[in-house]
Amino acid sequence: MRKYVWIIIGVILAVYFLTGVYQVGPSEVALLKTFGKFTAVVPSGIHYHLPYPFQSHVKVDVTTVRKIEIGFRSVQRGDRISYESVPGESIMITGDNNLVSVEAVVQYRVKDPVAYAFNITEADSIVRFTTESVLREKVAMRNIDDVLTVGRDEIGLETAKMLQKILDSYDCGIKIENVYLQEVVPPEPVVNAFDDVNNARQNKERLINEARKYANDIVPKAQGQAQEILRQAEAYAQEVYLKALGEAKRFDEILEEYTKAPDITRKRMLLDALQSILEKVQNKIIFVGNAGSLNVLNISDILKEMGK
């Protein structure tokens, strides 16, 4: 009977002391507290400390990168992850009083587990709120076109830097790894207007290209036409010159013959010409007489009569 009591007491004590066994995961460290006071950092593995109320521990994940989404939430449905935007968070005002939708992801990790565990509460909310606050300030310092284009990366970098500075001032043991801007777009109600600007840019390009096409068509054609005009002129010049040359040669020949018998040649040439005229002209009329009385002979009739 007494034996059993001792066994029971022994088991109870054993169970009590066994509650001091604890395990620290590979990405974690444990902070050991003795009577509530922090005494040691314990690495991963299996460890033992005195049971309650003498010692206790808290575990802090120090290697896993934690993520906070701003302006959207990823929702896991089965295997698929879908994104839902949160307009209340994402719509921000820019320096030129426009509104823009900015979605961002903040990645952070615990750099000082002691500060993280003992200096702050609601770490996630602190990181989220501070990021929102800084991000909005940075967006508000730029105009909308900058935010949508070149400012993107800068905003992310500046936000991360400022964020780290503020969090360090709280001594909360958090290291900001990155602030990534995700979708930075015009808000939904003005998307069409923004698209129209892009369309206008396309239109502009198109008009210019069409004009270039026209220019590429008309200029070479004109060059061709110019060449044509020049060649024609050259041909004409050559033609005129050669004709003159030919005529000169011909005249030289005739002149040579002519000088041998000028009178008779002259007459013969006159008659030749006359004959040619008479052959080719249908109606021939000769005026006979003086100015007062004008007799008209129709040479065709005369010739006809002569032929009879």
Added chain:
Amino acid sequence: MKVWVLSLLIVLIVIGVILASSAFYVLDQTQQAVVLRFGKIVAVETEPGVHFKQPFVDNVVRFDKRILLYDIEPEKIIAADKKTLVIDTYVLWKIKDPEAFIRSLKNVNLALPRIDDVVYSHVRNIFAKANFDEIISEKREDLLKKVTELSREDLKEFGIEVVDVRVKHADLPEENEAAVYERMRAERYSIAAQIRAEGEKEARKIRAEADKTAKVLIAEAQSKAEQIKGTGEASAVKIYAEIFSKDKDFYEFWRTMEVYKSIEGGILLVGDELDALRYLISK
């Protein structure tokens, strides 16, 4: 040993544990405590570890030592330039002096409305002196610093330390957003119109340039063509002049005859002086 001895031992241990647990208390690293005796503050403990108190008489009230976050509901404020905006602030604070805290505010739930009142009234005062543009951009940091300082000063007597006051959002009220969107749309459409007009301008310029180039090319060709023709004609004239000078009289005659030969069709009127027709006319 008898059974009763054992039982007595167990009872003594139990009593000992009860006594110890009421005479000592463990303060966690994250905590601080105020020890009350019949409602009166007898001790304030901020160091973690084991502490002694009067058993059964003293009551330990624990408070968090860490930074606490209080998210204040968004409120509308009017800036110096009469623009309305919705400001969403939050406060990071901690209980610096548990004694003063418990005296004036009792607990955290009662403290929050007080923090809300103080911070919000400072936000309103400070921000109302600034313009809308200053509130939403660079100057905000300075404004917030002022709010933090003033709030810190005011809440000090309650044992509260304001760590930081920040603005999570500073937005336009919903009813103004529509107007902003309207303006943004108008702005974008005007930019689009300008881009299109620029396209038109460029295109016209290119076309006109091309038309000009084409016209000039042809005109130049024509001008050069005239010169070429002139050169050809000049050579011809020179040749003709040379022939002409060989026998002016005969050349004239010969050319005249050539012209006569080229006459074709029509009516020929001939005067009777024509020597070649003399036989015909004398008839």
